[in-house]
């Protein structure tokens with residue numbers, strides 16, 4: 001990562017498919033900011049209650065204390081005047097106003113780190129991510145591993161039968177797939193790999 005200038009704000013976006021390590025990367029950056037004695041606050045959408053109601057939790061069970069909110073504007077009610085870094089996980093679950101909120105924070109001098117899906121289960125851009133990517137200073141695109149063929153994966157395959165755009169879930173409801181193996185509709189799960197090396 002670059003040498004950042006002091007006293008000005010900016011927006012960092014960590015995007016990619018499910019299981020690509022977005023939350024792990026968010027947690028890594030937040031940890032390093034804390035080592036740097038920065039005052040950090042982390043937010044996540046209330047709808048994301050799959051592992052925990054308040055904590056941000058990665059698929060590998062790394063955890064981070066956060067404040068769950070329903071609307072992005074609520075960040076301003078919770079924001080302390082001395083906060084230097086704001087982290088937002090699952091940013092795709094907020095409405096379009098999250099873009100103005102991130103911009104307002106950055107103009108105030110805050111470093112804003114957002115993590116979220118760039119594509120939905122059909123492979124369509126997941127709004128408001130395209131707008132956020134357009135105004136961000138720094139963009140990191142993460143890739144998972146396709147569970148069908150082992151190639152780098154940029155898509156999230158839905159495994160449960162629903163056409164709603166928002167269906168909260170983790171392993172069992174979605175799996176990582178590359179563009180060749182991805183289907184734009186829900187399908188059966190790929191048989192799991194044995195993980196005996198890690199037992």
Ligand SMILES: Nc1ncnc2c1ncn2[C@@H]1O[C@H](COP(=O)(O)OP(=O)(O)O)[C@@H](O)[C@H]1O
Pocket residue numbers: 016017018019020021022023024025057058059060142143144145146147176
């Ligand atoms: N197909 C996969 N490819 C890569 N990592 C996977 C896969 N399935 C499960 N994982 C696990 O998911 C972790 C990433 O979790 P997380 O940071 O929560 O991802 P994201 O926020 O992008 O969904 C990896 O370190 C790994 O332990």
Ligand SMILES: Cc1cn([C@H]2C[C@H](O)[C@@H](COP(=O)(O)O)O2)c(=O)[nH]c1=O
Pocket residue numbers: 017018019022023048050090116117119120121122156165166167168169170174
């Ligand atoms: C593809 C897709 C995903 N979701 C949901 C499923 C999970 O709850 C989150 C993504 O979490 P992760 O940290 O990136 O693993 O989003 C959805 O609602 N709609 C979709 O199309």
Ligand SMILES: [Zn+2]
Pocket residue numbers: 146147148149150151177178179180181182
């Ligand atoms: Zn594949």
